[in-house]
Amino acid sequence: MKQENASVLIIYTGGTIGMIENAETGALENFNFEQLQKHVPELKKLDFKIDSCQFNPPRDSSDMEPEAWADLCRIIYENYRKYDGFVILHGTDTMAYTASALSFMLENLNKPVILTGSQLPIGVLRTDGKENLMTSLEIAAAKRRGKPLVPEVCVFFENHLMRGNRTTKINAENFNAFRSYNYPALAAAGIHIKYEPSLIHHCTNGRPLTPHLSMDTNVMILKLFPGIQENVVAATLAIPGLKGVVLETYGSGNAPRSQWLINQLIAANERGIVIVNVTQCSAGTVEMDRYETGKQLLDAGILSGYDSTTESAVTKLMFLLGHGLPPDEVRQMMNISIAGEITIN
Structure with missing residues (x-):
C-alpha cells in the first residue's frame, strides 16, 4: 500500500529499541535518532516522509511517569496538523500504562498513535526492533480513501497491532511480549498487513484533538x-x-x-x-x-x-x-x- 503523500513523526522516549552496543565496553547506550537511517537502511524503501524527535535525556520506561505522558501529548498536539501518524518508541516495561493513559488523554484523536519497542537493541543482529519499527511506520501512514486506517492509540509488537488500553506485558524475554486478552488484534502483519476494520475505534464527532495533561496520581x-x-x-x-x-x-x-x-x-x-x-x-x-x-x-x-x-x-x-x-x-x-x-x- 503506497502512501506517497503521508508523513509520520517518530517520537523516541527511550528504551531498548533505541540503544546500540558500545564496541569497547559492551554497554548499551542511547543513540541519536538522526542516525536512524544508518542503523535501519530499510527506511529508504518507505515512500513517505519520516521525521523524528526525542526525549532529552531519553527515559527508561521504568521512569515514564504522568509528566512524560503529558510531554507526549504536547508533542502530538503541536505536530498534529503536520503529520498523518505518530510512532512512539518506548521501553516495554511500562508501555501498556503509557498506551492506556494516552488513549484517555488524547480526546477526539483521529490519527494513528502507535507505540512499539523491542526486546533486543535495534543495532543487534537478531533484533526484533527493525520489524516492529518498520511495520509500525507503515500502519501509522496507512490510509484508505484519504482517511487513516487505524485512528487510535495502539501497541504494535511481534506482528500484532493491539488497542493500547487493552494490552499488558506478559513476557520479559520472548519477542511476543504483549497480549490483548480481552479484545482481538486490530491487525496482523504477515506477507501483508491484514486489518480488521470492524474492530477499530473511530472518533466520529468531528471535534478537534483536545489534549488533557492533568493526571491525579493519588x-x-x-x-x-x-x-x-x-x-x-x-x-x-x-x-x-x-x-x-x-x-x-x-x-x-x-x-x-x-x-x-x-x-x-x-x-x-x-x-x-x-x-x-x-x-x-x-x-x-x-x-x-x-x-x-x-x-x-x-x-x-x-x-x-x-x-x-x-x-x-x-x-x-x-x-x-x-x-x-x-x-x-x-x-x-x-x-x-x-x-x-x-x-x-
Missing part, C-alpha cells in the same frame, strides 16, 4: 491474596490523600467473605475513595453478581472494572480524578467506555 493497586491481613488493608486504605483504588480480586471478581474486609471497603467508599474491581486473571471479566463472594463487593459500593486491564483501570482513574470530578461522577465515568477500554454487555 491512586493505588490493592491485590488480594490468601492470608492478607486486616492491618495491611486498613493502612493501605488510610493513605493520606488517597482517592482511587484498583482492587485486584479473584476469578470473576470475588473476594474473601471476611467481615473486616467488607467493613474496610465500605468505610473507604463512604470516605469518597473510588474502588474499582478488576480480575487478577489474564483473561475474562468481572461479574460481581455471579457469586456471593462477588455480590458482597457490589453491595459494598465497589465498581465493576468489567474486562479492563489493571493498567487501563489505573490510568483511567488518574485521568478522571485529574479533571477534579467528584467521586460520584468518577464512578459514573468508570462505568462508561471512553476509548474502547472495556466491554459492557
